[in-house]
Structure formats: structure tokens, C-alpha cells
Amino acid sequence: MRMAILKVARLGHPILRTVAAPVAAGELHKPEVQRMIDDMIETMAEYDGAGLAAPQVHVSKQITVYAVNANPRYPHAPAIPLTVLVNPRITALSDEQEEDWEGCLSVPDLRGKVPRYTRVRVEALDRHGKKLEFVADGFHARVVQHETDHLFGKVYLDRMRSFESLSFVREFLRYHAGATVPEE
Ligand code: NI
Numbered sequence: 001m002r003m004a005i006l007k008v009a010r011l012g013h014p015i016l017r018t019v020a021a022p023v024a025a026g027e028l029h030k031p032e033v034q035r036m037i038d039d040m041i042e043t044m045a046e047y048d049g050a051g052l053a054a055p056q057v058h059v060s061k062q063i064t065v066y067a068v069n070a071n072p073r074y075p076h077a078p079a080i081p082l083t084v085l086v087n088p089r090i091t092a093l094s095d096e097q098e099e100d101w102e103g104c105l106s107v108p109d110l111r112g113k114v115p116r117y118t119r120v121r122v123e124a125l126d127r128h129g130k131k132l133e134f135v136a137d138g139f140h141a142r143v144v145q146h147e148t149d150h151l152f153g154k155v156y157l158d159r160m161r162s163f164e165s166l167s168f169v170r171e172f173l174r175y176h177a178g179a180t181v182p183e184e
């Protein structure tokens with residue numbers, strides 16, 4: 001199958017601020033939807049992203065992909081298998097939040113500290129319409145929250161408690177090195 005690298009929408013594009021449409025179960029068997037999911041995976045890999053949501057590639061549907069494995073840019077990030085979530089819903093399983101660095105392919109060259117729930121329940125469909133339900137912790141929980149936010153018109157900047165930590169990548173590397181900061 002031929003795959004394609006898709007163009008990534010950047011902050012300011014209205015699609016990033018639009019609530020994406022849920023995907024009808026009958027839509028998932030369509031070749032064009034499956035191809036779009038493959039293209040999202042390809043695009044995420046091309047840009048060394050940890051995750052990508054459909055609105056980031058100009059498709060206003062509730063689909064997100066993520067994976068972390070042996071990413072040369074984040075050698076210390078824990079591995080997360082390739083996951084496709086359709087119509088994800090997230091429930092925090094405790095009030096506990098943790099602040100850590102995030103980046104985003106739609107907000108290029110910046111990093112910031114974002115509070116996220118440390119443990120969440122995820123309910124979604126997989127790419128074939130099968131029901132998924134699992135609990136995500138720590139970094140995995142962070143990635144899921146970041147990607148799901150994209151489906152509801154939010155970016156990580158909206159979740160920051162203050163912009164004091166906001167840094168360009170170069171300054172981040174110089175002054176805050178040691179942290180792993182995937183782009184999602
Ligand atoms: Ni993002």
C-alpha cells in the first residue's frame with residue numbers, strides 16, 4: 001500500500017480549535033479511512049512524533065494514533081506500543097496530577113510544563129471498530145490526554161498553569177536538559 005506524509009496544521013489553523021466529529025462505526029471499514037490512519041502513522045514516524053491526532057492533519061474526525069519506541073529524540077521515554085484510538089473518552093481515576101514537559105508538532109519549536117492526570121481510564125474503538133478499554137498511567141496517560149485534547153479543540157498551552165516554563169527547544173535543551181519531551 002502506498003502511504004503518504006501528511007501536512008501538519010500549525011497553531012492558528014482553525015481546525016485545531018474545532019471539536020472533531022465522532023466516527024460512525026460503519027465508516028471504519030472504508031479504504032479511505034484506513035488509508036488515512038496509515039498515513040497518520042507514517043506522518044507521526046516521519047516527524048519523530050509520539051502521537052498525532054486527525055485534526056493535526058486537517059481531518060476533523062475523532063481519530064488519534066500514538067507510539068513510543070526507540071525514538072532517537074527521546075531515548076529515555078518509556079516504550080508505548082502503536083495504538084489507534086477512535087472516539088476516545090477519558091476518565092481520571094484519581095485527582096492526582098503531575099507536571100511534565102510536552103511538545104506538539106502543531107506548536108513547533110516550543111516546550112512547556114503541563115499538568116496531567118497520572119492515571120486515566122480510556123474507552124475507545126480500535127481502527128476496526130472493536131471496543132477498547134484500558135487504564136493508562138504516567139507518561140502513557142499524558143500522551144492519551146494530549147491527543148484526546150486535540151479532538152476537542154484544545155492544545156497543551158491551554159492546560160498550562162502558567163507560561164513561565166514555556167521554552168524554545170534550544171533553550172529547553174540548554175537549561176532544562178535531562179527531561180524527555182515527546183512531540184504529540
Ligand atoms: Ni499535539
